[in-house]
Amino acid sequence: MDDATAPTAPTEAAGPGTEKGTVYFEDLEVGGKAPVRTLTLTRTDLVRYAGASHDLNPLHHDDERARAAGMKSVFGHGMFSAGVLATALTDLVGIGNLRGYKVRFTTQAWPGDVLSTDITVTSKDEAVGLVELDCQLVNAEGTAVVTGSAVATPRRRA
């Protein structure tokens, strides 16, 4: 993953016992965007995910087999894209604070694709401290490879 670019979510200096860069419930605004994370997909990314997930479907690491199946090359595991998008979500709301996460797989991600996360806060419930977010991973043409939504309970200021 490349460095995050253009953070737009407000951040506070970390207080005692908080992770560096913690974003609090109070910092999130409806319509606000999470910092964008961008990566250029490589075959190495796919091999690493295949090994770490034990998903050894050859369509994701063997170009010959992928072309025999009618694809132009190997392509990304849907769950790799979903995992990268989840990383951007927990970067925003904090590890352990996701309550739900749902994705639809809409198109393939190909080696060389520049993939960017796009996360928007869609609602806040002050009473229970819940935020809802829309999220997607988009390629350089702006086409979503994964679209989804999440529900989270970010840390609150005491």
Add this chain to the structure above:
Amino acid sequence: MSATDLIGTQLPPATVVVERGAIAAFAEAVADASPVYQRPDAAAAAGFEAIPAPPTFTFAARLLGAFPDLQPGRPDGALDTTEIIAALRGDGGLILHAEQEFTYHRPVLAGTTVRVTGEVEDVRVTTNSRGKRMTFVRLRSDTRDEAGELLVTEVMTLLHRA
């Protein structure tokens, strides 16, 4: 076989060891550099009793930690995901992973053993605009700790295009 006959089919239950190394490697593979997934002290500082698993880890957990000697008996009629896919594809067509949904109840922690059960929750057969049959199959999996407390519920939606 009609696809709707699959409704209620159990997935084989699994006993899954959640290992620190598996979590660390998985976190790296989804581009998560947080020390919470690598270091027990960082996990403790973030409020966890042990290193937690990343959000999508349980999708892979059965493949990573269901060691054969720990597995319970397989109930009659249970089918694993590969067998369900084969049953759907019996008369050809394409199978796609259409959707994946996670509901998080409690953290999945390194050093623990979890139990996974599941079933075919629903099957819907529709026809697309070109008159092709589309079959959506919802597979629900529940991951529980050894005390039986629910940790994560997952629903995988498969799409079979005839």
